Amino acid sequence: MYWQPDIETLPAKSLQELQLQRLCEVVARVAATVPLYQRKLAEAGVRTDDIRSLADVHRLPFTTNADLRENYPAGLLALPRNEVARLHTSSGTTGKPKALFFSRRDVDQAAELIARCLVMTGCSHGDVLQNMMTYGLFTGALVMHYGAEKAGLMVIPAGPGNSERQLMLMQDFRTTVFHTTPSYALYLADFMEKAGVDARRDLALRKAFIGAEAHSEETRRKIEGAFGIDAYNSYGLSETNGPGVAFECEQKHGMHLWEDNFLLEIIDPATGEPVPDGERGELVLTTLNREAMPLLRNRSRDLTAVIPEPCPCGRTHRRLTRITGRADDMLVVRGVNLYPQQIERVLMGVPELGRNYLIHLRGLDEMTVKVELAPASFDGRAENLLRLEGRVAEKLRAEILVKPRVELAAPGTLPVSEGKARRVIDERVL
Numbered sequence: 499m500y501w502q503p504d505i506e507t508l509p510a511k512s513l514q515e516l517q518l519q520r521l522c523e524v525v526a527r528v529a530a531t532v533p534l535y536q537r538k539l540a541e542a543g544v545r546t547d548d549i550r551s552l553a554d555v556h557r558l559p560f561t562t563n564a565d566l567r568e569n570y571p572a573g574l575l576a577l578p579r580n581e582v583a584r585l586h587t588s589s590g591t592t593g594k595p596k597a598l599f600f601s602r603r604d605v606d607q608a609a610e611l612i613a614r615c616l617v618m619t620g621c622s623h624g625d626v627l628q629n630m631m632t633y634g635l636f637t638g639a640l641v642m643h644y645g646a647e648k649a650g651l652m653v654i655p656a657g658p659g660n661s662e663r664q665l666m667l668m669q670d671f672r673t674t675v676f677h678t679t680p681s682y683a684l685y686l687a688d689f690m691e692k693a694g695v696d697a698r699r700d701l702a703l704r705k706a707f708i709g710a711e712a713h714s715e716e717t718r719r720k721i722e723g724a725f726g727i728d729a730y731n732s733y734g735l736s737e738t739n740g741p742g743v744a745f746e747c748e749q750k751h752g753m754h755l756w757e758d759n760f761l762l763e764i765i766d767p768a769t770g771e772p773v774p775d776g777e778r779g780e781l782v783l784t785t786l787n788r789e790a791m792p793l794l795r796n797r798s799r800d801l802t803a804v805i806p807e808p809c810p811c812g813r814t815h816r817r818l819t820r821i822t823g824r825a826d827d828m829l830v831v832r833g834v835n836l837y838p839q840q841i842e843r844v845l846m847g848v849p850e851l852g853r854n855y856l857i858h859l860r861g862l863d864e865m866t867v868k869v870e871l872a873p874a875s876f877d878g879r880a881e882n883l884l885r886l887e888g889r890v891a892e893k894l895r896a897e898i899l900v901k902p903r904v905e906l907a908a909p910g911t912l913p914v915s916e917g918k919a920r921r922v923i924d925e926r927v928l
């Protein structure tokens with residue numbers, strides 16, 4: 499099932515022609531309207547008519563988080579203010595939020611892309627989407643909301659938190675799909691278990707869209723197992739609409755990036771040079787279809803790779819592998835480079851452990867991993883707990899090469915955030 503079959507299955511050559519035409523338009527427009535790009539293009543010695551092939555994108559300047567912040571609030575706006583329909587901001591996970599503008603057409607186009615994603619996962623009229631993302635400035639909830647309505651689903655704008663009410667809504671309105679962060683999905687699974695709700699018996703859930711935070715395949719499986727559903731990885735960033743940038747199809751193997759809307763590059767984050775297809779690097783996107791705030795070569799800081807093989811679903815837009823974290827997330831502990839994702843993968847693979855965890859760094863590189871026990875394995879017997887702590891610490895050492903202290907916590911005792919989870923507390927005195 500396709501939402502826009504012609505564009506979703508457009509042969510690669512036609513897709514590239516469309517991209518080139520749109521790229522030229524975008525460069526011409528920002529060169530005419532945005533002082534930052536006027537300056538950057540001049541510094542790079544690029545004139546608008548220099549862009550003759552897609553390979554010429556490498557001559558264009560990057561846009562960085564610093565550019566977005568320095569030009570806050572409206573320095574990158576490419577339209578007159580009275581043509582802006584909506585303001586969003588990023589979550590601000592890694593600093594001051596960025597302001598993002600949408601024209602009326604941008605709002606509609608973002609919804610189109612979401613509709614493509616939802617139909618791609620087999621959703622349609624008759625599905626009931628419970629949207630548990632934060633409504634407000636964050637793109638995650640509203641963009642999904644409009645797209646799901648466009649695709650003909652019924653939307654419950656539940657927002658995050660209040661797990662008892664979430665379960666009530668799911669039961670009373672026969673929710674078939676929910677949209678949330680991996681951390682909240684895991685929390686809700688624990689809550690549901692404690693409340694004695696059996697998803698397979700009591701709920702009508704079929705699917706979930708899981709996004710906004712990096713998560714591992716093990717976490718996906720844990721969510722799927724707890725609710726008896728298919729969980730699809732949903733990727734987006736506020737600079738490029740929010741959700742709906744790349745999404746898994748029913749194959750659940752890589753996320754299709756909508757290449758008619760975004761020009762995709764993967765670069766080496768250290769040198770800025772392109773990496774060969776299939777190799778991991780930083781995702782860089784140029785928006786090809788945004789009016790209010792088009793961006794050239796926006797550096798996402800997210801690490802991924804292109805899956806070059808065609809997808810059996812028939813869509814020609816290339817797939818990205820699961821985001822393995824942000825370049826900014828990398829921790830250096832006792833000289834070893836590691837990502838919180840690696841720790842998560844290990845923890846989610848241990849059945850006795852629950853779903854909530856925290857990485858605490860203190861002093862001179864002391865690392866403590868605090869993790870909740872699964873409700874079923876919480877018998878409070880000290881000798882069992884000690885043995886489990888030792889086993890988990892050993893497993894972590896094998897994965898990250900540093901042996902942390904492991905502290906087990908009772909189910910439901912570690913902090914839960916309403917928006918994106920905060921997994922790392924770094925209080926080192928380095």
Ligand code: ADP
Nearest residue numbers: 588589590591710711712732733734735736821
């Ligand atoms: P921020 O969190 O940086 O303030 P946003 O609210 O725009 O900004 O969130 C976008 C970021 O969230 C992405 O750059 C990425 O790091 C993360 N993200 C979103 N979806 C996913 C996903 N499915 N997998 C991994 N990371 C994701």
Ligand code: ZN
Nearest residue numbers: 747809811813
């Ligand atoms: Zn596919």
